[in-house]
Amino acid sequence: MDILLETALQFVSIQVLLGIVAGVIAGIIGGGLPGISPSMTIALLLPISLYLPTPVAIGLMMGAYQGAMFGGSISAILINTPGTASAAATTIDGYQMALKGQSGKALKMALYASCSGGVIGTIILLAMAKPLSTIALKFGPPEYFGLMLLSLALIAGISGKSLLKGLASACIGLLLATVGMDPIYGTRRFTFRNINLSDGIQTLSVFIGVFALTELLTQLSQGRAALYKKADPLAVMDNKLSFKEYWGQRVNIIKSSIIGALIGVLPGIGGSTACFVSYAEAQRRSKHPEKFGTGVLEGVAAPEAANNAVAGGALVPLLTLGIPGDVVTAILVGALITHGIKPGPLLFIEDIGSVYTVYIAMFLAVIALLFVGQLGIPVFAKIVKLRKATLLPMILIICVVGTYASRGNLFDVALMILFGAVGFTMNKNKFPIPPLIIAFVIGSQLETSLRQSLILSDYNISIFFTRPISLVLMIVSVVFCFFMVRRNRKLANKTTIVINDSGEKEEA
Amino acid sequence: MTRKNLALCLALLALVPATLFAAPNFPVKPVEVIVGFAAGGGTHLAAELLSPEASKFLGQPIQVTCKPGAGGAIGATAVATARADGYTLLYATMSLPISLYMDSVDFSENDFVGVALASNVAPLMAVKADAPFSNAKEMKAWIAANPGKFSWSHPGVGSTLHVLGANMLFAMDVTKQVKEVPFKGTNEGISAVLGGHVTAVSSFPASILEQVRAGKMKIIGVSSPVRIAELPNAPTFIEQGYNAILTSTRGVFAPKKTPKDVLAALDVAFGKIIQSPDFQKRAITLGEPAVYADSAEFDRMYHEQCVMIKALLKEIGLTK
Amino acid sequence: MGKKYADLRAGLVLLGLCLLAYFWLIPAQIKVKEDAAIGPEFFPRLLVICCGICAAGVAFQGVMGLRKEGKLKLSTFRNPANRVNYKSYGKHALLLASALAYLFVMPYTGFVIASVVFLTFLLMFFGHSKIGWCFLLSVIYVAAIYFIFTIAFKISFPKGPLGF
Numbered sequence: 001m002d003i004l005l006e007t008a009l010q011f012v013s014i015q016v017l018l019g020i021v022a023g024v025i026a027g028i029i030g031g032g033l034p035g036i037s038p039s040m041t042i043a044l045l046l047p048i049s050l051y052l053p054t055p056v057a058i059g060l061m062m063g064a065y066q067g068a069m070f071g072g073s074i075s076a077i078l079i080n081t082p083g084t085a086s087a088a089a090t091t092i093d094g095y096q097m098a099l100k101g102q103s104g105k106a107l108k109m110a111l112y113a114s115c116s117g118g119v120i121g122t123i124i125l126l127a128m129a130k131p132l133s134t135i136a137l138k139f140g141p142p143e144y145f146g147l148m149l150l151s152l153a154l155i156a157g158i159s160g161k162s163l164l165k166g167l168a169s170a171c172i173g174l175l176l177a178t179v180g181m182d183p184i185y186g187t188r189r190f191t192f193r194n195i196n197l198s199d200g201i202q203t204l205s206v207f208i209g210v211f212a213l214t215e216l217l218t219q220l221s222q223g224r225a226a227l228y229k230k231a232d233p234l235a236v237m238d239n240k241l242s243f244k245e246y247w248g249q250r251v252n253i254i255k256s257s258i259i260g261a262l263i264g265v266l267p268g269i270g271g272s273t274a275c276f277v278s279y280a281e282a283q284r285r286s287k288h289p290e291k292f293g294t295g296v297l298e299g300v301a302a303p304e305a306a307n308n309a310v311a312g313g314a315l316v317p318l319l320t321l322g323i324p325g326d327v328v329t330a331i332l333v334g335a336l337i338t339h340g341i342k343p344g345p346l347l348f349i350e351d352i353g354s355v356y357t358v359y360i361a362m363f364l365a366v367i368a369l370l371f372v373g374q375l376g377i378p379v380f381a382k383i384v385k386l387r388k389a390t391l392l393p394m395i396l397i398i399c400v401v402g403t404y405a406s407r408g409n410l411f412d413v414a415l416m417i418l419f420g421a422v423g424f425t426m427n428k429n430k431f432p433i434p435p436l437i438i439a440f441v442i443g444s445q446l447e448t449s450l451r452q453s454l455i456l457s458d459y460n461i462s463i464f465f466t467r468p469i470s471l472v473l474m475i476v477s478v479v480f481c482f483f484m485v486r487r488n489r490k491l492a493n494k495t496t497i498v499i500n501d502s503g504e505k506e507e508a
Numbered sequence: 509m510t511r512k513n514l515a516l517c518l519a520l521l522a523l524v525p526a527t528l529f530a531a532p533n534f535p536v537k538p539v540e541v542i543v544g545f546a547a548g549g550g551t552h553l554a555a556e557l558l559s560p561e562a563s564k565f566l567g568q569p570i571q572v573t574c575k576p577g578a579g580g581a582i583g584a585t586a587v588a589t590a591r592a593d594g595y596t597l598l599y600a601t602m603s604l605p606i607s608l609y610m611d612s613v614d615f616s617e618n619d620f621v622g623v624a625l626a627s628n629v630a631p632l633m634a635v636k637a638d639a640p641f642s643n644a645k646e647m648k649a650w651i652a653a654n655p656g657k658f659s660w661s662h663p664g665v666g667s668t669l670h671v672l673g674a675n676m677l678f679a680m681d682v683t684k685q686v687k688e689v690p691f692k693g694t695n696e697g698i699s700a701v702l703g704g705h706v707t708a709v710s711s712f713p714a715s716i717l718e719q720v721r722a723g724k725m726k727i728i729g730v731s732s733p734v735r736i737a738e739l740p741n742a743p744t745f746i747e748q749g750y751n752a753i754l755t756s757t758r759g760v761f762a763p764k765k766t767p768k769d770v771l772a773a774l775d776v777a778f779g780k781i782i783q784s785p786d787f788q789k790r791a792i793t794l795g796e797p798a799v800y801a802d803s804a805e806f807d808r809m810y811h812e813q814c815v816m817i818k819a820l821l822k823e824i825g826l827t828k
Numbered sequence: 829m830g831k832k833y834a835d836l837r838a839g840l841v842l843l844g845l846c847l848l849a850y851f852w853l854i855p856a857q858i859k860v861k862e863d864a865a866i867g868p869e870f871f872p873r874l875l876v877i878c879c880g881i882c883a884a885g886v887a888f889q890g891v892m893g894l895r896k897e898g899k900l901k902l903s904t905f906r907n908p909a910n911r912v913n914y915k916s917y918g919k920h921a922l923l924l925a926s927a928l929a930y931l932f933v934m935p936y937t938g939f940v941i942a943s944v945v946f947l948t949f950l951l952m953f954f955g956h957s958k959i960g961w962c963f964l965l966s967v968i969y970v971a972a973i974y975f976i977f978t979i980a981f982k983i984s985f986p987k988g989p990l991g992f
Contacts, residue, residue, distance in 0.1 A: 029980075036981055043547045044981060047556070140705030141689075164885040168842060171879035175849075175872060182868035184690055186610075186665025189868055190857045195585060195614065198578035217920050220954070228955035268696045321702065322718045323695045330695070334553055338793055344718025389955030394969060396927070397947055401973055405983045408575045409582070410931050417927050424920065429838040430831075447871050452689050456659055456705065459865050540984065573984050 027067020035402020086271025093299025104239025121312025146473025177443025213420025260306030264313020544583025673710025832893030839887025938988020
């Protein structure tokens with residue numbers, strides 16, 4: 001108890017609080033700029049943190065982590081470009097809300113959901129670190145496969161009206177994930193002898209291409225005159241988020257945060273998977289699932305709560321075992337070591353003060369995020385007032401720069417352009433894009449876990465059914481799949497009559 | 509010409525030979541060091557260790573750029589095709605010779621010349637603490653008694669730990685009796701071992717130190733000629749009778765065609781940087797050993813490694 | 829155009845791509861490992877088959893829908909309203925082509941020059957008419973991006989003859 005008090009007192013200092021705020025600001029900027037990932041932002045802060053006293057350094061990092069997870073939603077909502085891979089799901093409903101004039105509302109929901117998710121993630125970390133890490137260790141390749149299968153099953157729910165098209169999209173996503181080196185044998189697949197494809201298609205190329213560039217191409221159809229029009233100053237902008245609206249999301253936020261934290265606990269899976277799983281799960285739970293994708297608050301609250309909770313979850317294996325839970329915590333290890341903190345199984349016993357430092361830093365970071373975010377939102381929301389003719393070209397440049405920034409490779413940018421065309425074609429043919437994205441994100445882990453499991457079991461499939469956790473995941477996947485297919489059938493049978501381009505009536 | 513002018517001319521003429529032998533005007537702008545691995549990873553952090561002293565000893569700052577991909581090959585290609593003026597260097601590990609022979613790359617062995625050795629880490633094979641064997645001999649016996657049960661993890665086909673791990677198992681002559689399970693990185697492999705899903709992991713000391721200290725994992729053997737400072741109680745494979753002594757080197761390379769005087773300047777500068785007490789202190793906090801070899805020596809090591817790796821990969825069956 | 833017809837067309841095109849992938853792309857791009865139970869080509873093959881089945885399903889749904897509407901006849905296929913109007917996508921193709929040209933030129937002229945030229949072009953393309961204003965805005969914006977990314981985030985862009 002004394003140590004806790006002692007550690008807490010360390011945080012009552014201007015320097016520490018400034019450090020946390022600076023971290024949050026850096027995180028929001030880094031997260032908001034497409035192509036600058038949270039891990040890059042923290043990697044950049046790493047050299048600075050080396051010269052700072054420990055509480056300030058850790059506060060800086062935690063601030064940046066939470067800030068980046070919120071920052072990604074800013075560009076996702078305003079310009080349909082996920083600022084970070086973890087904001088990809090936020091893009092789906094967030095941008096639609098912005099189109100309806102509700103950008104301020106969406107941003108506020110993202111902020112409050114992010115902060116709530118951060119708090120819940122920290123609480124889970126505080127309360128259940130040890131038992132969670134024990135369970136996490138029980139997850140071997142068959143369990144990872146079960147989890148990925150479950151994520152795939154949720155796709156059945158986000159396929160919209162046509163299950164077949166959704167499945168086709170998912171297959172294409174999974175195929176895209178196979179490009180690169182075979183995970184077991186190292187054989188090159190679909191690389192066309194191009195060294196830039198050896199590690200597969202970069203996530204950013206797909207995300208930015210399929211969201212931002214596709215939208216750009218779609219907007220282009222409106223014609224130069226429409227794009228040059230000034231944004232209607234009298235248009236009603238719904239920028240307020242009432243407490244009732246926030247409170248109405250509480251169940252969604254809590255459940256999504258738990259999902260995010262749990263996914264964060266597993267080493268190797270992080271924000272991009274968590275945001276989609278929580279989004280799909282929120283849609284499954286929802287009373288009006290068909291509204292997802294048109295701009296509903298749940299579609300923003302769920303992924304944003306989840307991706308901030310991931311931070312808390314990813315710290316669990318780091319603090320209990322010394323094994324980082326995701327890319328960002330991996331960099332954190334370097335920072336901790338240089339400050340004399342040795343993350344490992346003995347940390348709780350030898351240096352509980354450092355553990356408390358991390359907990360308190362996380363908590364304060366979330367609070368700082370709330371304040372800084374509130375100040376920033378009115379500024380960010382103004383971006384939509386720009387003429388499309390000005391905004392869209394600027395977005396394109398940012399997309400190019402962002403895609404280039406992650407690997408310093410122009411080939412990735414070329415792929416991004418290609419995926420813009422692919423996304424546009426899919427939209428025109430009404431093939432849903434979210435299944436492709438989620439399949440692409442989990443594809444490589446899905447295949448790797450499957451084949452790792454088969455190697456370990458000497459190609460005996462029973463390994464998935466004889467291990468308890470794996471068996472449970474398999475059963476839940478099948479059950480989910482069944483219910484969602486059934487609900488999808490009910491939805492699809494509700495046909496509506498529309499007038500098509502030739503003026504005839506037909507079914508939609 | 510007046511006598512004063514003549515004297516002036518002669519004085520100027522005398523300076524000419526002096527300028528011919530003067531030191532080259534290098535560097536005049538920051539030097540870019542390309543790392544072929546992801547930002548924030550072990551190799552990147554090791555390369556960043558060079559930055560703080562650079563201005564002092566090289567005269568210009570070093571800019572570390574990460575160009576990840578293809579196990580370091582993308583970064584290597586970028587340097588091999590860059591202008592050989594000394595302003596673009598490569599920070600590479602043993603993955604450079606490995607990628608030459610295990611991969612189809614657009615550069616060749618002679619596209620690079622070694623400038624300085626900065627680091628040398630010894631890989632090891634570790635298992636869970638409650639494994640039914642505690643050293644290499646016991647492990648070999650257990651494998652023979654329990655066919656098909658032993659599995660080991662490494663961070664990916666073609667990685668240094670993959671090749672060196674395969675080498676350790678080859679030295680123990682158990683290659684055909686074990687299952688090889690690639691994971692995305694060392695950390696996932698360590699979790700798999702701790703969870704009992706995989707028997708052993710091929711890793712560098714830095715990742716395992718805390719687990720060993722906490723008594724959760726134990727080391728079967730270290731691949732090194734002598735015991736390493738970070739783990740004085742861990743036996744090497746060679747002292748247990750198995751010939752696995754290969755370690756992983758990391759260092760700075762320059763494009764082969766870089767002019768000799770520029771190379772000489774780089775050689776001197778990096779020598780000072782790496783041997784400076786500050787560098788060594790920072791290296792040790794990151795779990796890196798403090799070693800150094802100059803350009804001639806490191807270049808020799810590099811070519812020796814290329815020959816050795818080519819033969820090794822064939823011998824242990826990773827290439828035909 | 830008729831939605832069911834579009835479905836039929838999309839389904840058939842995708843099915844064609846899947847067949848192409850299965851019979852040509854996969855064998856060309858993936859070296860089969862003989863002694864492996866599940867080799868590198870297993871997953872891609874499986875996925876292409878699944879995708880092909882879905883594509884066939886979509887096409888089938890299109891056919892069934894057309895039949896229900898009584899449109900399963902030759903006149904539907906001949907109806908110009910049902911054809912893809914390639915001309916309407918000229919702007920899009922131009923945008924994509926110009927972006928690729930921008931990437932191609934960048935290593936030679938450097939990031940800044942290529943971006944200023946491209947952005948000026950884009951601003952005009954998307955609806956502006958005062959080229960001087962577009963150029964000015966491009967210079968300011970590209971400079972801001974350049975400095976933010978190079979100084980704050982330490983990204984190094986392709987350098988041209990002028991060093992930036």
